[in-house]
Amino acid sequence: MTRQLLTGNGAAAWGARLAATDYIPAFPITPQTEIIEALANWIDYGEMDTRMVTMESEHSMITAAGAAAATGVRVFSATSSQGLLYAMEMLYTVAGWRAPFVLTNVSRGLAAPITLESDHNDIVAARDSGFLQLHCSTCQEVLDNTLIAFRLAEDKRVRLPVIVNLDGFYLSFTREPVELPEASAAKEYVGEYDPENIQFRASAPVSQAVAVLGGSPYSYFRYETHLAVQNGLTVFNEVADEFAEKFGRQYKTVEAYRMEDAELAFVMMGSFSTKAMEAVDKLRDSGWAIGLCRPRMLRPFPIKQFQEMLSHIKGIAVIDQNISMGMGGVLHTELMAAMYGQPDAPVISSFIGGLGGRDITMEEFFEMANTARNAVEQGQAPSPRLLYSENELREMRKLQSIAKVERDELGQSSGENSGGNTHE
Amino acid sequence: MSEVPMTRYKSLKHMPSTRLLGTGTPMCAGCGGLGALHEIYDILGEKTVFVNAAGCMTLMSVYPFTPFRGSWLYTAMASAPAGAQGIRDALDILIEKKRISKAEDLQVVVLTGDGSAYGMGLSATSGTMERDLDYLYICYDNEGYGNTGQQFSAATPHAAKTSTSMGPRGFSGFKKDLFAIWAAHKPAYVATVIGSEPVDLARKIEKAMQMKGPRMIIALSPCPTGWDYDPKETVEIGKLAVKTGVWPLKEYINGEIIHTKIPRQRQPVEEYLKLQGRFKHLFEPQRNETLISKLQNKIDTYWENIES
Amino acid sequence: MYRIRFHGRGGQGMKTASRILGTALFLEGYEIQDAPRYGAERRGAPIFAYVRADKKTINERGIITRPDLIIVADDSLIPVPAAGVLAGIVEHTVLLINSDESEQTWQHRLNIRNKIITLPVETEDRAELRFIGATCTGAASRLLGIISLASLEQAIKDELAELGPQIIDKNIHKAKQAYEKVAPNENCVSQGSEITAGKYLPPDWIDLPFEAAHISAPNVWASATSMKVNTGVWRTLRPIIDYERCNKCWWVCSTFCPDSAITVDESGQPHIDYDHCKGCMICVAQCPPHAIETISEQEAAAQDKLKEEETTS
Structure with missing residues (x-):
């Protein structure tokens, strides 16, 4: 070799x-x-x-x-x-x-x-x-x-x-x-x-x-x-x-990283999950009991392995690098299906990030862990969250102004028709 | 090609009397496509694998029944030639690597309707010709999306009534010249055939089998269901398609187009049209002279160019 | 972990440079990760590549936000915002710049106190910087202080194997030269501290509002907005029209300019739009009376500066 x-x-x-x-x-x-x-x-x-x-x-x-x-x-x-x-x-x-x-x-x-x-x-x-x-x-x-x-x-x-x-x-x-x-x-x-x-x-x-x-x-x-x-x-x-x-290299249908005594877990797949491992290390350094659960197999979906790995976990942050239009993260949906009805099922918070290669920063991993912990305390998961910052929207507005999306229309939340095309 | 190979099929009495294609298929009674296919299969023999695309003949093999004594693979509407590529390449690899003997080899034959051949599958077909794939392509052309109830396709002739051209003038488009499109790729062989001319058909399949590379056959397939006529007329309509000059029997070899049967005394096209319900509106309630002569003129122009 | 970022132009070999450095570090027993980043732009456009090196498995991925070492193969990129040369610069970041200007000039110009090392430019045409990758990696190896000459040499042989012994030797020679040149600054690059979960700046996430399709469809409701993109920064050579020799022909230069960057005025005289001219030099090659000259961007910039000074004084 x-x-x-x-x-x-x-x-x-x-x-x-x-x-x-x-x-x-x-x-x-x-x-x-x-x-x-x-x-x-x-x-x-x-x-x-x-x-x-x-x-x-x-x-x-x-x-x-x-x-x-x-x-x-x-x-x-x-x-x-x-x-x-x-x-x-x-x-x-x-x-x-x-x-x-x-x-x-x-x-x-x-x-x-x-x-x-x-x-x-x-x-x-x-x-x-x-x-x-x-x-x-x-x-x-x-x-x-x-x-x-x-x-x-x-x-x-x-x-x-x-x-x-x-x-x-x-x-x-x-x-x-x-x-x-x-x-x-x-x-x-x-x-x-x-x-x-x-x-x-x-x-x-x-x-x-x-x-x-x-x-x-x-x-x-x-x-x-x-x-x-x-x-x-x-x-x-x-x-x-x-x-x-x-x-000499062992692979599992669902990979566990520092899950032994974890109370919280990230669940995500793909290359960004190594960033989640890094976040786990840093969070553990700061005293968090957190791990990463990473499905290698999406099909077949390893339901039993998930249930075994996550049954003792209190809170989960699922990070989906995909979006099912009108539903949200696919991994989130599937994990919910796997965990529903399990005794002491964890509170599962959903995040959508990394769409189109957008970076997921270390600070965002920390914040997702934080959100998942708060959700456990409140006994309820928050609404699914897109990883998207105020600054990104500001930058988007600049692009839109070049694209001649009328400035005064930006931020309007209604889809009301103002009477045809008002663009230049 | 200067030298025409000797043929076993000099006349009808030399035609095979074996019937390789099994009975019991769900094809319509009087299906002109099935007629052409069984004639072709008898020449080809059973060491064949048919690669099929969505169309009428998808239902040739419905679990657990198959009419084939050889093999069959159903692919999808757009990619039967790509399926042929995979099988041909795999068989070559297996023989090259001596994992199977040459005796296990098969002729790879694509079988699609006109919907696939003239439209959705054209890109995949073009790809096989550019890659000089060694295979036979048989298009059974019944001039419409027959399996879905005869909507017009790119193979539908001008003025024909289909379930999506029910108006008084029928289909406003013109039949695409697939023979010319295929020939433009300069494949080994392109030919038109029809089941009602079995000797011509047999000779062409025989010739194609002696060649390597893409060999492309279009079989006009009179369709009692889609063309709206009595099933017993299938062969008669096929013969009229040739006699009126509607369906020129021809082949392309080495850059040359040869007409294998030139109807010297062409019958008027209306002899062909009036037997078919899909052209009934040209004659009833009153005769549509404009449309009939338009169709006649197109045929005359075609043959004038050939005969001159 | 060492985090190193290369900046250059498409065609200057930044991917190869990052790979040579990556391989050299790997040969020294480091775990490494190297990757180029390219967008839609082509030759001449700013691109970057990155290298990470650590003694343990590298789990970090993607863009480097806080670089320890920034290597700039082409100093004309530094003022270009799109190139993002200074992005994420922190106190300990070292800059290695291929430039004729001094360290002090750059510190002053950029208003930073970071350590800057410059390597003198060897050719006027930046597109001809054939060995810049080797030069940069040679110098970077010494600045990192963890790469031996032997590993550097082997890395060049590995990465350029397909180019043949002559080119390899030339690259090794250039790399060694640079390695020696920066000897006084050996080992000046240090690994940045890691952020901790105990103290971090939370992201400013927002809830994205619904906006109707007439706003939120990916459409540009205006014409020729691409003119806001200054592709002039891609240029390493500048075409200059000598109006005394220009015979106001049937604007051959303008017709053949692929980028619509030469306009013709009412008198039939062509004008080059330097904000957008990419420096392909088709106009130079096609001008019937040979009235378009080529000068390097560096020289052109110096001339511009001189003119500016003349007008102000």
């Missing part, structure tokens, strides 16, 4: 390489493109025995990925943001094919307004597709989880595609020390892909992914997929343990 500096994109590419991927359908999109650039280079210089095809869209890319997996080869692909959404129809479709492969998603906020920077609305939109989801917070995790993802996807009890998620910029373009497993050890760990009887061969005709008429057979097939996704929890633990044995 050698330790070297890799970006998150580099780590993802290494994951695909070390897993002895056979086939990579690709399509460029920022901030994912470096992954396919690295892979294309390795293939061109004979360092990888892999076929790569640049498709004409992500929709086609996922179709080709699923079709190749359903023919019996090991497939990797990568996308981001708008690309993931463009492929959305096929995400559901190829999961239904029970086609196992690994897709890296480099999280980036969704249009409109279009942006290049990171948040999780793209990946949470793929929540219900049948893809399993692994969320990374360091470049090392990106590499390791890519290898684990192949095992997870190809396991008989699962046999579904898996998304490995990393944040744009904060991981994709950021270099960190990453321990690179030996190629032979990685290959041994991932093993050969056995497509079983789900493959196309001249000697064994099969009609795959045929239509159904009537809700009953449909319910059967869909629920079987759900059960397979749920099996992902057990399978993940097994293959992660095996990974730990081989490579």
